[in-house]
Amino acid sequence: MKSKSKSPFKRLFTLRLASLKSGLFWRTFILLGALTTTSMTAWVGMISVVQHDPQVQQISAQVVSVVTITHAALTHSAPELRRELLFDLVSNEGIRVFTLEADDQVDPPPDNALMPDIQKLVRAKLGQDTRFSSKVNGVSGFWVSFKIDDDQYWLMLERERIRGLTGIQWLGWASVVSLISLLGAALISSLVNLPLRRLTKATRAFAQGMRPDPLPETGPNEILEANRSFNHMVLQLQQVESDRAVILAGISHDLRTPLARMQLEVEMANLSDDAREGIQSDIGQMDAIIGQFLDYARPTEKSSFIDVDISELVADVAHDAGRMPDVRVKTDIAPDAHAMGNATDLKRVINNLVENARRYGKTPGQDITEIDIACSVKGAGAAKRVTIEVQDHGPGVPDDQIAQLLKPFTRLDTARGQANGAGLGLAIVDRVMQRHGAELTVRNRDGGGLSIQIVMKAA
Missing domain, CATH: 3.30.450.300 (Sensor histidine kinase RisS, periplasmic domain)
Structure with missing residues (x-):
């Protein structure tokens, strides 16, 4: 059974507690405070x-x-x-x-x-x-x-x-010294961690597709070298991104143009129907593989994010899927579900999930693939989330191999039947969702089949 999710307050408390335990500022502060307290205790004992x-x-x-x-x-x-x-x-x-x-x-x-x-x-x-x-x-x-x-x-x-x-006087002086020491420890910890906070902020911004301001190349040698290396890395990666855009445009033109010419020649050639259909199928599969490569490599710019009506988008995908002769779609879509994102990329993601379910989620012994598509809104305020879920009724995937599904160029033929494409479908989904700051969960559905869930921050 699906476990109940934590309340927003419990989740916030857990995050704060984890931050307190793992934050470098608090570790430095606690270590300095402990050192000061130990030194002061030893000093008082020695003086006595x-x-x-x-x-x-x-x-x-x-x-x-x-x-x-x-x-x-x-x-x-x-x-x-x-x-x-x-x-x-x-x-x-x-x-x-x-x-x-x-x-x-x-x-x-x-x-x-x-x-x-x-x-x-x-x-x-x-x-x-x-x-x-x-x-x-x-x-x-x-x-x-x-x-x-x-x-x-x-x-x-x-x-x-x-x-x-007296003991009270000793306690008073010790309290004053402790307070001054702790304030000094907090100041030192803040100064020590300031360059790391800047580096973390810049790294997070760069990971989200934004261009961070160059880090100051000043301070101690270690900080100076780290900031200089980061600034150099950002410039190199931006150059790589620019080169990749040119390469993608070249691939799209240089590979698909011959495929289109081959498709035309097949149509005009004197071939049997079976041969023509086979070649056309191969050409279509090659074109789909190229499309997957392009989708996987194409960047998602955060500047392109807008308020997307997820309910309408999911409904459109479900309607298109329901028109396929070998698919039966069941929907449960809540109205007015909105999230910030790239509408084209989000629709491509949901189409990939539906196509994955159509290909590999056929119920054993039946010719029809049953797909359940749901969209819901939970929480309120800053904790409000939009959840998209696509489920099939197929054979599912062994639990120890679920993590492999999100890796590029991976196809679990033994678990999911026939294999078409380059094995990038779910890898594309995972990549796009990471750029949207969403959570992607893949698990086996109760009763058989695969369930893929996307949780996004609501707009």
Whole structure:
């Protein structure tokens, strides 16, 4: 059974996802982003390791210095001046001194990687009974205990004086650096891929039959050589195209003129009816083969594309096919199916499909060839498509040989009966459809026979 086609939104999402996975810009961007992130992580780790010991030494020396100076100031000051001294320490230095009581509510010291080493160094200077806390009686700070004679005191420092960057600060700086790095990666990726985008755009335009503007022959040597080679190739192919047009005109004149003369001589010669019919058949076949060569080699200029009424065109072909005595045509043609293309080439394509079905699609055991011709319109907006389908009821083609049908000069005699022509019928169809940006699908029909489907973007 025929599988259901994807919705336009699913198809668009799939294309976007494929572009994200396979696009060179995104690959370059992701690689640069990953490199930047890895480098920044390694840098942060290295800074943390290298900075650990100096930071521990600095904070420990600061704490020991403050406690020692405070201890000396309180010890050597007159008792009546200590209150004023404590006030100066609070207002000028941010240092507070409190009496250590047995019922003080003491929280553990700050939990960070520096604190164990700070405690070890400070206790080595101030004594092993020195205590540390992050909060005493609900007041947050950096608390250190010390003694004056038999009395114990708390000295509180503001946390900002003894701590480095916090985790949130590290995260903030890392975010800023990451954002700048990603913007730089996007800019670099865009600059790296700009020449490739130009080359891709020019190649696509040339493949569609248009003449692209010459690529700039500037930049790095690799880009310069690639653009120069492409420009040279375009000029050579245009010259080849011009030469081919001259050759086609010569073939059409130089080969068909002798055939016409031979046809006239056969008509006038004294031959039997069987001999005359045989020679005329051979001449007609030679003329058809020449026509196939010309059709296959003839270019389709995109500038010749117009709005073609596909419904009317398919109906005309079906009407002409129905007039043949050995053909029975069944049609299902939707009205108002329009597409951009070359009307002559499109009609030649459909005639080729019908002729292929007439020759090779005869139902076994019958003298009449049944051909089903359908035309439909599906979708809406940019996803609107015109579908043309030609089916026969013949023996079909082995599944492993279907791909061979579209190759030039290929005739599957064992699968499709007698062979006439040069084997270019479906190759011409495929070539013309590629130039129209259409999709060509060949498959065996359910119930026997061959089904050929063309899907074009609707006008």
